[in-house]
Amino acid sequence: MLQLPLIREHQNEIIGSLKKRNIEAAPLVEKVLQLDEERRALQTKLDATLAESNKLSKEIGNLFKSGKAQEATVLKEKTGTLKEESKLLGDDLNTVVKALQDLLYQIPNIPHSSVPAGSTDADNEEVFREGDIPDLIAGALPHWELAKKYDIIDFELGVKISGAGFPVYKGKGARLQRALIAYFLDKNAAAGYTEMQVPHLVNEASGYATGQLPDKEGQMYHVGEDDLYLIPTAEVPVTNLLRGEIVDQKEFPICYTAYTPCFRREAGSYGAHVRGLNRLHQFDKVEIVRAEHPNNSYQALDGMVEHIKDILRELKLPFRVLRLCGGDLGFTAALTFDFEVFSTAQDRWLEISSVSNFETYQANRLKLRFKDEQGKSQLAHTLNGSSLALPRVLAGLLENYQTEDGIEIPEVLRSYCGFDRID
């Protein structure tokens, strides 16, 4: 959520920046400012009424104490009208505040100045590429066929138990999955991220604070009976660890990592692009989350990008990094880098990580603040990134490491797996 004072002072810049998202924000912003003005006017009126009524109440108390019940009774009548007035004003104020809130929820974050204009993923800007695309054997298979051939992932079995999009990992497939989780967590811990284990179901307040609600209500599984949401990413519970906190700025950077399953309803879209592991209702992911001083957040973002590059180098997967264009940028992000691994057998790039700086947008909803040198509260910056999403890493590994008679395991993973090939 954008901060109101910022909108007040930089109305035109904000409208200009949001054009990069292909959003015509002028009417929205105007309405916000209008409501904000109404809000302040009502608040001032209400405050004055309450002040008057407070004053009278004190007088009445004093009159009673000095035995002047008669005079007190006269004053009492006056407070009656004030009370009615303040009730009405309070109701009006609530209505305006609610409307204002709803509007603010509809305004996405302001894109960083480096975000390229554009409307689709075709307009994303490639900023880095590394790793050789392997020459695969003749008749190289996509991962869903490899999974079947070596009996390591069973999609049909998952359909029986739950439905499409819930794969069952078997034998070496399951072990490789566990190895990847352990490896990612170890890498993140070595880079200074504190490992956390967090709930996989969250309440509504958490969903609002990180921005999944009300924007992406339909993407999350909702447990109606208990009014809880299955997490679509560890970002939600992990970032919410800091909700409502006022931290000492000496504590920055605050760095967390967590492995969780992720649950996504992901309505629609069938065909080759969602085959196999490409798109699932449940998948595993290791996430990194940071809270930073505003002065450091972009440096931190670069650090996170380098960290993920390092992991992909160790896995020896060919990858590229994209700077997302305005049209592809998530609602809450100011700047996002996507990582994509080249899946040779599918002949396409697969998104395996998304690293973003949210600046104060999430922090404003979270109410995550710190005390600056003047002792004033200021919103922190939050960032997060996948390091990494398992299914597509697995897809890339299976497809790029296949040989005639088996799948090689990358060297860094062998000690985690306890085997060096799947055959």
Next chain:
RNA sequence: GGAGGAAUGGCAGAGUGGUCGAAUGCACUAGUCUUGAAAACUAGCGAGGGUCACACCUCCGGGGGUUCGAAUCCCUCUUCCUCCGCCA
């Protein structure tokens, strides 16, 4: 699931209808003293709105109510604790 108790500032903890945004202690910050530190002493020290700055307003787990007036009384929800039951 049943019975009882509780929720107050970073922490501990007083406050049971008015002068309470809230005693006191600890922690923290600044200063004095000291070669330096500790101790001692002095001062400051919750959050939000509002204002050029004051004033002023709101917040004692959340919501609602009673009252001229609520941290304090009532209703309700949530959470925690104790005991019983069940249980990985």
